[in-house]
Amino acid sequence: MGTRAVPDGSTRAAVLRAHEEPLTLEEIGLPERCEPGAVLVRIGCATLCATDVHLWRGAMSFPGMLPMVLGHEMTGTVEAVGVGATDALGRVLRVGDRIGWSESTCGTCYACTVLRRPVGCVDRGYGFRQRADQWPYATAGLAEFAYVGPRAEKVVIPDDVPDTWAACAGCAVKTVLHAFDRAGGVRPGASVVVQGAGALGIVAGAMARASGARTVITIGAPDARLDLAREFGADLTLGLALDPAERREAVQEATRGRGADLVLDLAGAPGVGAEAVDLAAFGGTFVIVGSTGPTPERLPLGTVMGKELTVVGSLNGDVGDYHRAVEFLRDFRDRFAWDRLFAAPVGLSGATDALTAMHRQEQVKAVVHPWLP
Amino acid sequence: MGTRAVPDGSTRAAVLRAHEEPLTLEEIGLPERCEPGAVLVRIGCATLCATDVHLWRGAMSFPGMLPMVLGHEMTGTVEAVGVGATDALGRVLRVGDRIGWSESTCGTCYACTVLRRPVGCVDRGYGFRQRADQWPYATAGLAEFAYVGPRAEKVVIPDDVPDTWAACAGCAVKTVLHAFDRAGGVRPGASVVVQGAGALGIVAGAMARASGARTVITIGAPDARLDLAREFGADLTLGLALDPAERREAVQEATRGRGADLVLDLAGAPGVGAEAVDLAAFGGTFVIVGSTGPTPERLPLGTVMGKELTVVGSLNGDVGDYHRAVEFLRDFRDRFAWDRLFAAPVGLSGATDALTAMHRQEQVKAVVHPWLP
Amino acid sequence: MGTRAVPDGSTRAAVLRAHEEPLTLEEIGLPERCEPGAVLVRIGCATLCATDVHLWRGAMSFPGMLPMVLGHEMTGTVEAVGVGATDALGRVLRVGDRIGWSESTCGTCYACTVLRRPVGCVDRGYGFRQRADQWPYATAGLAEFAYVGPRAEKVVIPDDVPDTWAACAGCAVKTVLHAFDRAGGVRPGASVVVQGAGALGIVAGAMARASGARTVITIGAPDARLDLAREFGADLTLGLALDPAERREAVQEATRGRGADLVLDLAGAPGVGAEAVDLAAFGGTFVIVGSTGPTPERLPLGTVMGKELTVVGSLNGDVGDYHRAVEFLRDFRDRFAWDRLFAAPVGLSGATDALTAMHRQEQVKAVVHPWLP
Amino acid sequence: MGTRAVPDGSTRAAVLRAHEEPLTLEEIGLPERCEPGAVLVRIGCATLCATDVHLWRGAMSFPGMLPMVLGHEMTGTVEAVGVGATDALGRVLRVGDRIGWSESTCGTCYACTVLRRPVGCVDRGYGFRQRADQWPYATAGLAEFAYVGPRAEKVVIPDDVPDTWAACAGCAVKTVLHAFDRAGGVRPGASVVVQGAGALGIVAGAMARASGARTVITIGAPDARLDLAREFGADLTLGLALDPAERREAVQEATRGRGADLVLDLAGAPGVGAEAVDLAAFGGTFVIVGSTGPTPERLPLGTVMGKELTVVGSLNGDVGDYHRAVEFLRDFRDRFAWDRLFAAPVGLSGATDALTAMHRQEQVKAVVHPWLP
Ligand SMILES: [Zn+2]
Numbered sequence A, B, C, D: 001m002g003t004r005a006v007p008d009g010s011t012r013a014a015v016l017r018a019h020e021e022p023l024t025l026e027e028i029g030l031p032e033r034c035e036p037g038a039v040l041v042r043i044g045c046a047t048l049c050a051t052d053v054h055l056w057r058g059a060m061s062f063p064g065m066l067p068m069v070l071g072h073e074m075t076g077t078v079e080a081v082g083v084g085a086t087d088a089l090g091r092v093l094r095v096g097d098r099i100g101w102s103e104s105t106c107g108t109c110y111a112c113t114v115l116r117r118p119v120g121c122v123d124r125g126y127g128f129r130q131r132a133d134q135w136p137y138a139t140a141g142l143a144e145f146a147y148v149g150p151r152a153e154k155v156v157i158p159d160d161v162p163d164t165w166a167a168c169a170g171c172a173v174k175t176v177l178h179a180f181d182r183a184g185g186v187r188p189g190a191s192v193v194v195q196g197a198g199a200l201g202i203v204a205g206a207m208a209r210a211s212g213a214r215t216v217i218t219i220g221a222p223d224a225r226l227d228l229a230r231e232f233g234a235d236l237t238l239g240l241a242l243d244p245a246e247r248r249e250a251v252q253e254a255t256r257g258r259g260a261d262l263v264l265d266l267a268g269a270p271g272v273g274a275e276a277v278d279l280a281a282f283g284g285t286f287v288i289v290g291s292t293g294p295t296p297e298r299l300p301l302g303t304v305m306g307k308e309l310t311v312v313g314s315l316n317g318d319v320g321d322y323h324r325a326v327e328f329l330r331d332f333r334d335r336f337a338w339d340r341l342f343a344a345p346v347g348l349s350g351a352t353d354a355l356t357a358m359h360r361q362e363q364v365k366a367v368v369h370p371w372l373p
């Protein structure tokens, strides 16, 4: 536990001041009172995500973003409450409630109102848009306290859900659920190929298994992650040392020569798209989640046509997906040992090492507990 | 009318013996009797399709294909009937019936039986697999008579549907209907971009209009075809002399800044895929019909993801689509002047010129009437 | 025009004090200032809906509802604006803007947040829940001015859309659009039966026609409405004097013996469900919009099973449907003479007669212009 | 084992000559040679289905149906083969192959060809249309040998699938798979209510569980079947001694007050429809499989509308479903103890007792092994 429980206008945080440099432990600002709809929380834990690593390393960056606090998968216990603050399901928030939170949406753009698809909101508020030296300063996970603004989507966490699970439901798990929704679900008996063996890929394998897939095949690296993927339901794993033709042969064999009914790109590496199209069965579906960059990939459109594939893009999910992600982890707690996904927790001073370990693929989900020494 | 009405083991045909060379008018074999389920027809007319042009020029070719007879959009009047011959809807065929026909399917592969998607049949029989010097010789449209085998999908043509309409329903129009089905239809008020101003593109524009689209935009060339596209329902046409950024601006303006809800690739030219993704609205759909080659295209997967697009491949449709294509032409005969699609008919001796005119984009649908002199 | 343009804490309204009695013209309260997000409007017009008639007659009632002001399809011009007031699409509202508005939703219930289907909101705010003697008094259409609260869903009306169209888009037309969405749209070439020849039924016939239906058949009464239905796209109308077997025969004939691909209940009368199931084709869809009462209907479930029908319930639509309803009327203004739906406008003193005319089916859409004498 | 292995123009069979009377063991005709596409099989086993019981008792009957042989879920080993006989997936049939078979379809009606939904075939051939005294006499399961005609849909059974499983895949299990398809699948985390605790209901519970349902609730009787339902994945079972209000309360509690996302009628008893509508959540789906009679049920259409339910009818599935049903049993053999569904096998002389036991709900699936003494 830390040495101070009540914030007084500032909070300790691990601040990103320069890409690829160690985070610095500093006191940064913290609003002293809550606007209507906002709450102030004491962070329970933060789990790190590949986006945090990209932001740290500068692989993902934009002008004027620093200094900032990383961490967009986290939970906190409410310390102070603004007027009328509720969670996304209308539950009135009170001091002591444990919540998670995620991107805000505007509620009044075409995507929000007419399409009813808030993931397409034109004014979606992400944690990484918040500078640490501008009000309200501390809104992210690598800090002792955080301010959760009126429009941030908040979700009360059920008592039986650990902090780590709830934290990663807020980005990784909801992204996977949203992807399966976009895919139209898994038909029982389907064969599923998951590209990527990080947290998203492993959870996707579990989700496919839980949905009645006959065959779940995970492609990725390193071996330790593939082992974990098998613990979480993959029947077969294929490493990156194999060449695409070898992987294709293995997938054909495992699918009785038909190819995969569903392929999910949760990796985003070059070549992933073309391999997905190659591995898919006639009439199959390919969901693009991981391929985020602006660079075009070479994709054989003639094969998309000839196999009558359905290729769908999928963003990271909305607060409804967040809610369902928490429920999914609860529902299948007896089936999958979710705790196996998480590294041993470290304090704020260990956050840089945690990012490094994530980058080296030594950990699937690093956990930062800001009150550890 | 021709000089001979009854076949006697041979038929006059325009035969493709060498790519890019004139077709030669020859007598080729014709079965003297019909197997069970087969019929022998006197050709009414054939309409030419881009595939015919590709086959003629050798842009599409395969070993040992020549000599062959072109023409896979056609109608014929039944001259002789095999035991138990019916059309695809079970109507018993009799001498004098007018029919169209298209690809056969095996009925017993995974796509036919389990997926119920016969366009994915592993043993689909196309006219261009038939050599003119091997039994049953004459199965294609550029001949006076043709043998229509037991498994070819036959459709009785209603009396009020002209030969030309029925012929092109068998490939071009059914392909368009199938593409709209794959797209999930057009939501009334949607904006639709059609890439391509050939027969497929023009019919697709009409189909979008007939389905309640607010805005139909056709991209293509030459100008005469764009003019025709406007006659068939396009609100706006954009030529290939514009650069993609100019076309994008025009589409944004015509769609109130949102982009197109539906984009259909009926062109297949390089760059079509990337432009489609660029023109699509958030949540939009892109149907790939025209991009048939094995060469990968550069496609911005990150945009497919970021806009949550749905990209679907679409083949040329099955006999159910054929049936519906004939009905579509009938249903909207008062709304669209279908006859405007067709060039003046020529005899078999004019077929090479017709292919040339198609290749030069001087005609949208060339018509060959084998009994014209 | 009326004699007073600026409200001063009250407004003239036609008040329902006792069911089946004439509305009384009274001054009722009007908030003098707008809460944040609210606006005060001068009513442009109100169009009456069957629900208004039911409420007036007491066919639909609930304890303590009176006195109330009827009218939930209306437009108004903004006279005063609360802080931060925008329409549902985020357009900042200013004095002089013309708007329509409809039911509010809570934004935080399971239907709003997780299902993203706000029509299922557990706390949907309807105009008829507002008593005329309780703050904020005047929120409905049969008044000179109205207060439009922060949560009411507002829509700015484009200049080229008349008041009458915009008003009825807020209930009747959006309900029809929502119903077609629930039906999964109309496949071009489909046959559609519309049960009911009121405003909903007539607009549904137009919508089916605009969506590419081959055959549109409207069942209803009286004859004048059936005539109007034909003006709005119905190919065939069937009166209630025919017995169900006669109507069935007519539908079978008009659909080539297959029955209707889509049947929409926009009538709600007893027997409508069983007839819909009877008229539907194998694999057809039946949308229930009009059958609102708690009394069970006799429905042949064995036929629903045997024909593999899809029966879907459909509520009145959300603000996205409202937006699209306005667009639909604009998009098809050259095709359908929408003004033919509306009776000659009357002032508030004519409202009771207008309700009576609606009840007697003498008018399809009564129009009340509160500033007429 | 029986005393005779090779048929010679007749076969022993248990013949239904009068409803509710014991079946009589007789020699009936058997074709001595196979038409093209047909095969002759030695029956492996037959499993009985509720339809067999209905036919036996006369609860389901039609003029001139007797004498007939019951049994439409069965397997057989090929003894003789007609020219060109294959199974539905094109596998050439040879003496010694083990197959199952089910309803034939015409392949040329509107449902078969245009809708691609052969369950709606206008000329579907069912076993119970075959009289035992008319050629080809023996096509059903309660006999030592059977003739399987050219158009009957045949499926080769994999070696690792026991006869009992393969037999009941041909009706019960495929019906359940088809119903889930019609429902659009199960969204992981969904709550599912199964009405009926017979073979269909128990398999449906397993299917829901296998598809990722959070909560599976089975309603039915007697207690022994509800116990079995729990073994096959139901979390909660509700007996018929409870009144509907009590069941409703239990379902509400088990679904966090929201009701069931999916309700499947696999019972068909009076009142089932109204209870399903009552138990469903807003936006839920209700699949009608069991309600087969012509008598209308009272159904609250206003609730279907108010909850925006989707009610779908579902027939018994096609041969693609049959194929998938066999695969489903294989795929989940480690998860569900399928053998627990089957009673101890009896010979043909025990068939009447088996029907009685089924009727008394003492057995879920009776098994007749015709070669047992
Ligand atoms: Zn937004």
Ligand SMILES: [Zn+2]
Residues within 6 Å of the ligand: A049, A050, A051, A052, A072, A171, A172
């Ligand atoms: Zn993340």
Ligand SMILES: [Zn+2]
Residues within 6 Å of the ligand: B105, B106, B107, B108, B109, B110, B111, B112, B118, B120, B121, B122, B123, B124
């Ligand atoms: Zn096939």
Ligand SMILES: [Zn+2]
Residues within 6 Å of the ligand: B049, B050, B051, B052, B072, B171, B172
């Ligand atoms: Zn073609």
Ligand SMILES: [Zn+2]
Residues within 6 Å of the ligand: C105, C106, C107, C108, C109, C110, C111, C112, C118, C120, C121, C122, C123, C124
């Ligand atoms: Zn709500």
Ligand SMILES: [Zn+2]
Residues within 6 Å of the ligand: C049, C050, C051, C052, C072, C171, C172
């Ligand atoms: Zn209304």
Ligand SMILES: [Zn+2]
Residues within 6 Å of the ligand: D105, D106, D107, D108, D109, D110, D111, D112, D118, D120, D121, D122, D123
């Ligand atoms: Zn059929």
Ligand SMILES: [Zn+2]
Residues within 6 Å of the ligand: D049, D050, D051, D052, D072, D171, D172
């Ligand atoms: Zn059965």
